[in-house]
Amino acid sequence: MRRLFLHINVSIDGYIADLDGDIDWRFADEEFQAHLDTMLESIDGMVFGRTAFEQLAGYWPTAGDEVSATQRRRMHELPKYVMSRTLRDTEWHNSHLLGDDPATALNDLKRQDGQDLALFAGGQAATAAIGLGVLDQLRLLVNPVILGSGTRLFDGTYPKKDLRLVGTRKFASGALLSTYDLVAEE
Template sequence: MGRLFLHINASLDGYVNDADGEIDWHFADDEFQRYLDDLLDDIDGMVFGRVAFEELAGYWPTAGADASPVQVSRMHELPKYVLSRTLRHTAWHNSHVLGDDPGAALTEIKRQSRRDLALFAGGRAASAAVGLGVVDEYRIVVNPVLLGGGTRLFDGTYPRTELRLTGTREFTSGALIVTYEPATAAA
């Protein structure tokens, strides 16, 4: 059975985009690109919020030579699942809208998966997934920047969840991935 991990970039002060909605402050050096190549090779599928899905669906099918060949291939091949109340159909290869009961759909997808699934989402979709109780692990990419405003990493309604640190990874850029899982998962 696969697990669902949230993989999301955040500023040190806890924002996933700046006050203008931009994410141009995310770092993306060669070391991090290799990390992403490996991550995409190790998962069975990806989950997106609608906004992230539509942005990525506009980029990856026609990504140019400057994009990682591994990422281009995996973004095409891997199943893509969308958390959305408004989207009904998708045109991007191997993509699926989770429907009216996304919690049940994700639970079933995890049950059928051999490897983990990655949730690449913005703040609203991340908070929604946490509220559904389907996130098994949190991988927060802490970028070395203070934004002073924007969309909060978690800004929604979800139950209090005690977490335990299960790993860290530092990049030469100064970014840090901190990995947590619910403390109850260890019990």
């Protein structure tokens, strides 16, 4: 069975975007770019919330040399699944709406053979995925910055979840990738 993991940049104080919605505060050095290439090669699909999907769909189809060839190729070819109650169609290559019951759709995808799925989402979609009980792992890339305000990673109501630390990786920039499995409820 495949797993669904959240992979997201976050500030030390828990924000994923600054007050203006920008993410230009996150680091993106060569070491991190290599990590992204490896991670994209290890998955069979990507899950997005509507906002992240629309932003990325406006960028990736025309991305140039500022990103690696691996990132351009994988962002184009991988299936993209969108959690949205308002979006009615998608134009980005190989994109699919999850429909009115995203928990069932995601659990069906997880039951398929293949490699894991990555949730690249904003705060609302990440919070929704926690609430739906479909996330298996959190990969939080904690950046060495305090933003003070902005968009929180988890903001809203969701059930308590116990986590188990399964890995860490320190980048030269000072960012720390912390990987947590969600502990299954008994």
